[in-house]
Amino acid sequence: MDRILSVSWKNVWRNKKRSLIVITAVMLGTAAGVFTSGLMNGWVDQRIRSVINIEQSHIKLYNPDFLKNEELTNYIKGVAPLEKYLKVNNKIKGFSKRIKIMAMAATSRGNTGLMLLGVNPDEEMVVSELYKDIVPDGGQYLDNNKPGGIFISDKTAETLHTKNKETGKYKLRSKIVFTFTGKEGEMISQSYRVCGIFKTSNTAFDQMCAFVLDKDLRSAIPLNENEIHEIAVILNDNSDLSSVKDDINKRFPNISALDWKELAPDAGMMSEYMYIYYMIIMGFILFALAFGIINTMLMAILERGKEIGMLMAIGMNRSKVFKMIMLETVFLTMVGAMVGMAVGWLLITITGKTGIDFSSVEEGFEAIGWSSVVYPNIPAGFFFGVTLMVVLTGIAASLLPARKALKMNPVEALRTDN
Amino acid sequence: MSVIEIRDLVKIYDGSAVEVTAIDNVNLNIDAGEFTAIVGPSGSGKTTLLNMIGGLDSPTSGSIIIDSVDITRLKSKQLIDFRLNNIGFVFQSYNLIPVLTAAENTSFVMELQKREKSLINERTKSILTDVGLSAKMNSRPNQMSGGEQQRVAVARAMASGPKFIIADEPTANLDTKNTEKLLDMMEEMNEKRGITFIFSTHDQRVISKAHRIIVLEDGRIIKDEKKQ
Numbered sequence A: 001m002d003r004i005l006s007v008s009w010k011n012v013w014r015n016k017k018r019s020l021i022v023i024t025a026v027m028l029g030t031a032a033g034v035f036t037s038g039l040m041n042g043w044v045d046q047r048i049r050s051v052i053n054i055e056q057s058h059i060k061l062y063n064p065d066f067l068k069n070e071e072l073t074n075y076i077k078g079v080a081p082l083e084k085y086l087k088v089n090n091k092i093k094g095f096s097k098r099i100k101i102m103a104m105a106a107t108s109r110g111n112t113g114l115m116l117l118g119v120n121p122d123e124e125m126v127v128s129e130l131y132k133d134i135v136p137d138g139g140q141y142l143d144n145n146k147p148g149g150i151f152i153s154d155k156t157a158e159t160l161h162t163k164n165k166e167t168g169k170y171k172l173r174s175k176i177v178f179t180f181t182g183k184e185g186e187m188i189s190q191s192y193r194v195c196g197i198f199k200t201s202n203t204a205f206d207q208m209c210a211f212v213l214d215k216d217l218r219s220a221i222p223l224n225e226n227e228i229h230e231i232a233v234i235l236n237d238n239s240d241l242s243s244v245k246d247d248i249n250k251r252f253p254n255i256s257a258l259d260w261k262e263l264a265p266d267a268g269m270m271s272e273y274m275y276i277y278y279m280i281i282m283g284f285i286l287f288a289l290a291f292g293i294i295n296t297m298l299m300a301i302l303e304r305g306k307e308i309g310m311l312m313a314i315g316m317n318r319s320k321v322f323k324m325i326m327l328e329t330v331f332l333t334m335v336g337a338m339v340g341m342a343v344g345w346l347l348i349t350i351t352g353k354t355g356i357d358f359s360s361v362e363e364g365f366e367a368i369g370w371s372s373v374v375y376p377n378i379p380a381g382f383f384f385g386v387t388l389m390v391v392l393t394g395i396a397a398s399l400l401p402a403r404k405a406l407k408m409n410p411v412e413a414l415r416t417d418n
Numbered sequence B: 001m002s003v004i005e006i007r008d009l010v011k012i013y014d015g016s017a018v019e020v021t022a023i024d025n026v027n028l029n030i031d032a033g034e035f036t037a038i039v040g041p042s043g044s045g046k047t048t049l050l051n052m053i054g055g056l057d058s059p060t061s062g063s064i065i066i067d068s069v070d071i072t073r074l075k076s077k078q079l080i081d082f083r084l085n086n087i088g089f090v091f092q093s094y095n096l097i098p099v100l101t102a103a104e105n106t107s108f109v110m111e112l113q114k115r116e117k118s119l120i121n122e123r124t125k126s127i128l129t130d131v132g133l134s135a136k137m138n139s140r141p142n143q144m145s146g147g148e149q150q151r152v153a154v155a156r157a158m159a160s161g162p163k164f165i166i167a168d169e170p171t172a173n174l175d176t177k178n179t180e181k182l183l184d185m186m187e188e189m190n191e192k193r194g195i196t197f198i199f200s201t202h203d204q205r206v207i208s209k210a211h212r213i214i215v216l217e218d219g220r221i222i223k224d225e226k227k228q
């Protein structure tokens, strides 16, 4: 092993008490930073998963006119070739064709505006995991063999009073009447019976959407098989997102393909920038810790003036003195940071399994689409980033002490009596 | 053939209040293989002279030529390398690297010189054996007596293969017995390995061991006598 390296390492442990104080501070700071990042990342991950698996899917296809104006007649043009393409593309796991209509829902005791989505459960269950989010005693998902059913959220059930306020029991099979505008502007009325109740972590989504069988909705308007408004596409791998989207946009000029980052810009932004945000948090923590590290190193250098003078006298050149002090500072920083990262990782691993429930602390999370139970996690790459930052912090913190050491004059340093 | 040629050497400290002429026009030659003591009362300029010979301090005027290199003209960077390869140092308060063992302290300068690993190990062993510390090779400075530490310091100074070794009051912190042991060992190294020693001292017993005695007073050489 390089002698200067080993001397630097041993120097870290010369004043054990003093070093351990800094190491402990670095450890606590790093652990806190890592865990905070893991917590936020857990949130963001859940949000993104819910965006992809429930709210949006990976890519949605529209008639460009429908995006400007959600008119009933702005169907997707050329469904047949598009469907053929979606079926043969092996990057695509599945897709679901939907009809979307804004409608007024009414029961004998309440009413609300809803986005009525007509879906085929066989297709829809591949694309969306919503069918898994049925509340306890909340009935069943849509079934092609049981026409006339509607799948609504717990929130909608409350609004429409299809939920008993006192007992919290759902009035399944209760009737909801929908009114909406047909192709020619005529008013259409159609009723459904509640078959199931869902609840996601996103209240806004819940308040907005209700699901019925596409054939039920189609017969009421009426629409034929090729008249659809939206195709939700789910991929095998999120990393193919832009390549598939771009390919569709290129091949089908009459189609607008939007990915989830465009459909849910908040989640898109987070997935792009969270990593930078974690690094900024770590940066702040390390910046604060750097002052403690600098202070400790300055004390060490001052104490060791005579020794450094001796080293320069016997022929240790400036760059080696610099290297020695820089390495010592990096080691001092690294030891605490490594333990801190391990502790942070351990906390993330444990709470990542058990989850942390914030529902008692904060009611408002779900209103903005955030789950109130968080499962912290962090990608391994994060630790590489942090390690790099720790090394850089060590190097930066060594500059001042190293400068101090290099300013020493061997004659002066050796004269001081011990 | 002189290893050190000192010509018209002057060192003036112009401190805040008064100028002190610490070395006042010194001319001196030191030959290879000498065992020389620089003596004189406190403040006579012994340390100042040795520091300049050792390339740690620069003179106000004059030249110090070591093996035809005028070290007063070297830049500080070159001077460090020059010291590493040509001059050995022994200090009054031992000044070993506390985190390293006797063997590691001895190897250290050779590692700075980037010598070959096997050669370093071999040489370290032989030198430490010569100074009588073969049993203490793996001891840290705080596990050794002052006398033992100073012998490691001499071993370290020899290890780099210097042209001469400078020792400013090497026995000042040692008791009578250890002083004698150190001097005997240095003399043995001088005879056996042909190492040139220049040391300063106040101690009469140390002076009596020297082969040449240079007496300083107020920065001037007032006496220079060789024995035999």
Ligand SMILES: Nc1ncnc2c1ncn2[C@@H]1O[C@H](COP(=O)(O)OP(=O)(O)OP(=O)(O)O)[C@@H](O)[C@H]1O
Binding pocket: B013, B015, B020, B021, B022, B040, B041, B042, B043, B044, B045, B046, B047, B048, B049
């Ligand atoms: N850095 C300095 N600044 C000013 N004057 C100095 C400095 N170093 C030494 N001197 C002066 O130079 C003179 C010679 O000092 P030096 O240390 O060389 O003496 P010395 O012979 O080694 O003394 P001692 O036996 O006490 O070690 C003294 O008068 C001292 O006060």
Ligand SMILES: [Mg+2]
Binding pocket: B046, B047, B048, B168
């Ligand atoms: Mg002196």
